[in-house]
Amino acid sequence: MADRSPTLWYKDAVIYQLHVRAFCDSNNDGIGDFPGLMQKLNYLQGLGINALWLMPFFPSPLRDDGYDIADYTSVHKNYGNLEEFKAFLVAAHERGIKIVIELVLNHTSDQHVWFQEARSSRDNPKRDWYVWSDTDDRYKDARIIFLDTEMSNWAWDPVSKSYYWHRFFSHQPDLNYDNPAVFEAMWGVMKFWCDIGVDGFRLDAVPYLVERDGTNCENLPETHAIIREFRKRLSEEYPDKMLLAEANQWPADVSAYFGNGDEFHMAFHFPLMPRIFMAVQLEDRKPIVEILEQTPQIPENCQWCIFLRNHDELTLEMVTDVERDYMYDEYAKDKSMRLNLGIRRRLAPMMDNDRRRIQLLNVLLMSMPGTPIIYYGDEIGMGDNIYLGDRNGVRTPMQWSGGWNSGFSAADPEKLYSPLISNPVYGYQAINVDAQTRSPHSLLNWMKRLIEVRKSSRVFSRGTIEFLMPSNHRVLAYVRRLESEKILVVNNLSSSAQAVELDLQAHKGNIPIEMSGRNLFPRIGDMPYLLTLGPYESYGFRLRRL
Amino acid sequence: MAEEFLLSDDFLRQLMSVGEVDLLVGIPSHNNAATIGRVVETIEQTFQRGFPRERVVIINVDGGSTDGTSDILKNAAVQRSSGSRGLTSLRTERRIVTRYGSAPSSGIAFRTLLAAADLLRAKACAVISPDASNLTEAWVGHLLEPIYKQNFDFVAPLYCRHKYDGLLARNLLYPMGRAVFGKRLREFHASDLGFSGRLASHCLNQDAWRESPVEAAPETWMAVTSLASDFRCCQSFLGPKAQSTTASATDIVAVVRQIVGALFWSLESQESVWIGRVGSEPIPTFGPDHELESNGMRVNRERIFELFRSGVSELSPILKSILAADTEAEIQRVAAQDEQNFRFDHALWTRTLCDFAAAYHHSVLNRDHVVQALVPLYRGRIYSFLSQHQDSSADEIEADSEKLCLEFERQKPYLVEKWKVRSEVKP
Numbered sequence: 001m002a003d004r005s006p007t008l009w010y011k012d013a014v015i016y017q018l019h020v021r022a023f024c025d026s027n028n029d030g031i032g033d034f035p036g037l038m039q040k041l042n043y044l045q046g047l048g049i050n051a052l053w054l055m056p057f058f059p060s061p062l063r064d065d066g067y068d069i070a071d072y073t074s075v076h077k078n079y080g081n082l083e084e085f086k087a088f089l090v091a092a093h094e095r096g097i098k099i100v101i102e103l104v105l106n107h108t109s110d111q112h113v114w115f116q117e118a119r120s121s122r123d124n125p126k127r128d129w130y131v132w133s134d135t136d137d138r139y140k141d142a143r144i145i146f147l148d149t150e151m152s153n154w155a156w157d158p159v160s161k162s163y164y165w166h167r168f169f170s171h172q173p174d175l176n177y178d179n180p181a182v183f184e185a186m187w188g189v190m191k192f193w194c195d196i197g198v199d200g201f202r203l204d205a206v207p208y209l210v211e212r213d214g215t216n217c218e219n220l221p222e223t224h225a226i227i228r229e230f231r232k233r234l235s236e237e238y239p240d241k242m243l244l245a246e247a248n249q250w251p252a253d254v255s256a257y258f259g260n261g262d263e264f265h266m267a268f269h270f271p272l273m274p275r276i277f278m279a280v281q282l283e284d285r286k287p288i289v290e291i292l293e294q295t296p297q298i299p300e301n302c303q304w305c306i307f308l309r310n311h312d313e314l315t316l317e318m319v320t321d322v323e324r325d326y327m328y329d330e331y332a333k334d335k336s337m338r339l340n341l342g343i344r345r346r347l348a349p350m351m352d353n354d355r356r357r358i359q360l361l362n363v364l365l366m367s368m369p370g371t372p373i374i375y376y377g378d379e380i381g382m383g384d385n386i387y388l389g390d391r392n393g394v395r396t397p398m399q400w401s402g403g404w405n406s407g408f409s410a411a412d413p414e415k416l417y418s419p420l421i422s423n424p425v426y427g428y429q430a431i432n433v434d435a436q437t438r439s440p441h442s443l444l445n446w447m448k449r450l451i452e453v454r455k456s457s458r459v460f461s462r463g464t465i466e467f468l469m470p471s472n473h474r475v476l477a478y479v480r481r482l483e484s485e486k487i488l489v490v491n492n493l494s495s496s497a498q499a500v501e502l503d504l505q506a507h508k509g510n511i512p513i514e515m516s517g518r519n520l521f522p523r524i525g526d527m528p529y530l531l532t533l534g535p536y537e538s539y540g541f542r543l544r545r546l
Numbered sequence: 547m548a549e550e551f552l553l554s555d556d557f558l559r560q561l562m563s564v565g566e567v568d569l570l571v572g573i574p575s576h577n578n579a580a581t582i583g584r585v586v587e588t589i590e591q592t593f594q595r596g597f598p599r600e601r602v603v604i605i606n607v608d609g610g611s612t613d614g615t616s617d618i619l620k621n622a623a624v625q626r627s628s629g630s631r632g633l634t635s636l637r638t639e640r641r642i643v644t645r646y647g648s649a650p651s652s653g654i655a656f657r658t659l660l661a662a663a664d665l666l667r668a669k670a671c672a673v674i675s676p677d678a679s680n681l682t683e684a685w686v687g688h689l690l691e692p693i694y695k696q697n698f699d700f701v702a703p704l705y706c707r708h709k710y711d712g713l714l715a716r717n718l719l720y721p722m723g724r725a726v727f728g729k730r731l732r733e734f735h736a737s738d739l740g741f742s743g744r745l746a747s748h749c750l751n752q753d754a755w756r757e758s759p760v761e762a763a764p765e766t767w768m769a770v771t772s773l774a775s776d777f778r779c780c781q782s783f784l785g786p787k788a789q790s791t792t793a794s795a796t797d798i799v800a801v802v803r804q805i806v807g808a809l810f811w812s813l814e815s816q817e818s819v820w821i822g823r824v825g826s827e828p829i830p831t832f833g834p835d836h837e838l839e840s841n842g843m844r845v846n847r848e849r850i851f852e853l854f855r856s857g858v859s860e861l862s863p864i865l866k867s868i869l870a871a872d873t874e875a876e877i878q879r880v881a882a883q884d885e886q887n888f889r890f891d892h893a894l895w896t897r898t899l900c901d902f903a904a905a906y907h908h909s910v911l912n913r914d915h916v917v918q919a920l921v922p923l924y925r926g927r928i929y930s931f932l933s934q935h936q937d938s939s940a941d942e943i944e945a946d947s948e949k950l951c952l953e954f955e956r957q958k959p960y961l962v963e964k965w966k967v968r969s970e971v972k973p
Contacts, residue, residue, distance in 0.1 A: 282637055284636075286635075286636070287636065294631075294632060320633055322598045322636060323633075323636060326636060471560065472562070473638035494565075
């Protein structure tokens with residue numbers, strides 16, 4: 001009998017996030033597709049990642065880059081069809097790569113047939129699949145999320161002459177989870193994709209599933225009850241599938257989405273991410289240590305997801321006003337870079353293309369507790385285009401080569417779904433996979449080695465973290481531990497060389513072995529352990545007692 | 547013989563861990579356990595609210611406290627804003643402590659802070675009195691902001707004082723310093739002040755640290771150095787000045803010896819600067835120029851007068867060698883007046899100080915003795931002030947002070963003459 005107990009594979013994953021549209025075009029229509037993505041699976045396998053998170057690829061009017069779904073159980077014709085998806089899935093699994101897809105639970109496109117039916121008449125059977133009101137003054141305490149574009153969470157529907165509720169764009173009406181039929185329909189969607197073979201779901205916008213007057217309509221107990229039900233059914237029928245929560249909340253509120261190990265398997269640690277950027281700019285470990293010390297323990301079968309950048313703006317919702325102002329002033333001096341309480345830039349431009357800083361941030365990503373997610377293109381240091389609308393500047397075509405359309409597509413350049421990055425610093429002629437593959441010391445090859453180090457030990461994926469607090473606050477040092485295995489990570493957050501004395505008495509007698517070069521360092525004794533680090537330098541040491 | 551360093555290895559290690567800072571606040575202390583906790587909490591609140599992005603450090607330089615002052619400073623609670631989900635400042639806030647001996651020394655404490663400011667490349671620094679029980683966030687900010695945001699080098703404080711408080715400044719330091727250096731700086735000696743890293747480095751690298759007047763009153767020396775050089779000086783209103791109750795503060799002999807001694811020494815070291823200056827000009831001031839209050843304060847005037855008279859009598863031979871003949875004769879005449887009619891007027895007081903300054907310069911006696919001999923005459927001057935201004939309003943007192951200042955400026959040629967004349971006969 002096959003072992004159906006969960007393997008907790010997501011704890012050991014290194015996830016790569018991409019949009020099918022942006023990765024590789026196989027049929028020369030200027031848009032990436034599943035056959036094209038399948039062609040690049042060897043690249044992804046070579047990079048060392050073992051899970052892919054695909055942004056929405058469902059039929060959609062594409063007014064929110066696919067997060068406005070018009071059909072949950074099909075593939076947008078721009079990206080291929082269901083058979084091509086299945087072929088891609090098989091090929092990915094053959095290479096040991098799990099596939100995580102989006103499931104937008106909270107809302108649909110207003111073009112979805114459910115909404116078209118619901119709005120057609122107040123008596124339609126699907127009317128209650130959405131949240132309607134004759135006035136726009138209910139749920140007054142709910143904040144507006146897309147501040148730059150939306151004035152209200154209610155929109156007037158001229159067809160049915162009433163208001164409908166939408167926490168995001170007005171063309172994305174919220175589903176009504178007080179109606180059991182909605183839950184069953186979405187469970188049906190989940191089953192559909194599980195049966196095809198996907199390995200997990202990123203559930204978008206989960207805090208907002210349920211509304212209640214007199215509340216801020218976020219993180220309500222009813223929402224958690226719905227999640228628990230999804231999880232219960234999933235665990236019973238598909239025990240090794242994973243649910244990943246997108247809940248942009250403070251750590252204490254996000255950790256509620258793990259429940260008692262009976263809600264989400266994983267959740268993004270949103271508040272940590274901006275603090276990584278803050279710490280490097282401040283040259284001070286405080287923002288990172290402070291937020292992680294505030295982060296509650298989570299159930300043993302659960303895991304945080306950590307990331308540096310993604311397809312959205314770098315959110316500054318879960319920071320203080322002082323922190324937000326600092327981040328804007330340091331990372332988004334040009335106001336065009338700012339959107340919706342966030343910064344719409346890629347990693348490399350935010351680091352001023354400083355290779356050392358890019359590497360430092362990736363070391364933090366790969367060595368701190370949680371499953372790391374790499375945003376496509378960041379492994380080669382892709383740039384952004386802040387002059388494209390919304391968040392499209394960080395969603396430009398993947399840069400494969402210095403040739404025609406950067407090897408992304410054979411179509412005419414004007415036909416591409418988005419212009420390529422083409423400036424002299426980040427342009428595809430300078431930054432591309434081909435060039436970096438050829439150079440042993442490129443960022444790409446460095447990332448491969450880093451991912452290898454990450455995967456070399458489960459200490460990173462499953463171990464505890466203990467912060468050392470040397471008096472030099474520009475050094476962030478911690479010990480990761482899993483059973484008897486220990487790894488010491490020391491990071492210089494500063495632009496200048498630093499000396500640091502670490503109190504390693506608890507590890508006296510151990511020999512630090514540096515992980516990339518495997519060189520021996522002096523045995524730890526009674527005295528503080530002196531290390532010197534160059535600007536933005538990191539060391540990872542396996543501690544061995546011999 | 548082991549080499550002695552200003553900075554201990556432990557302190558140096560702490561400085562290394564702090565690294566470069568934008569703002570440095572120093573607190574020299576000696577047995578200030580009662581107030582130090584609140585002082586450091588207020589300073590950190592200033593940092594968090596007024597300078598949230600800056601790299602900051604608080605440095606306590608302690609001279610042999612036995613009441614746990616430094617431990618209290620290190621362990622004072624970190625201030626958390628209730629609305630920030632328990633998150634504190636953007637940056638790590640540093641407090642470091644060094645102890646330099648078993649007895650307090652203003653010179654060592656101050657020089658240590660200057661060295662720290664120099665090594666940490668601090669842009670703006672402030673020294674805060676450890677017993678500033680009424681310290682506010684605004685107070686600290688008013689010392690730092692002119693330097694950090696407006697590129698001044700030296701910030702002297704201005705206080706709201708009781709009309710009977712700060713009499714040494716009002717009757718001697720301010721009018722004399724103003725006339726001599728040509729700048730209207732009210733507080734020549736203050737335990738709260740601000741200075742730039744540039745000025746700190748300049749003062750640190752002077753040879754003057756071996757001189758006992760500098761050791762005794764380094765703040766006065768820094769004020770004079772700033773006025774005499776091209777450093778940008780200003781004064782900033784802080785608020786009400788809490789009266790110090792420490793023994794050192796109430797020992798008038800010690801205070802005069804240290805502060806007036808430092809002023810006289812500074813006249814000598816900066817002679818080339820002030821000799822040719824005429825008149826005075828205001829310096830940039832943030833906030834009100836002065837504030838006086840007149841809530842009840844009891845002063846034992848009778849005792850002051852007694853000490854004046856007995857001092858004049860006992861020191862008569864010494865006064866004859868210090869003062870010009872007509873000045874000495876006039877002092878003997880006023881000392882014979884009864885208390886009700888006693889007046890030590892502006893002209894006489896000014897001439898007296900000019901004579902003393904010149905006598906110090908020419909070392910007619912041991913210089914310390916010269917300064918000490920001034921104490922009874924100062925008491926006489928204070929008694930006269932207290933009598934005259936029993937019922938005066940703040941404006942009346944201020945108007946009278948202005949007259950005293952103008953008298954000093956009028957008599958500056960006399961000072962210059964006395965200064966130079968004796969130097970011509972100096973062997």
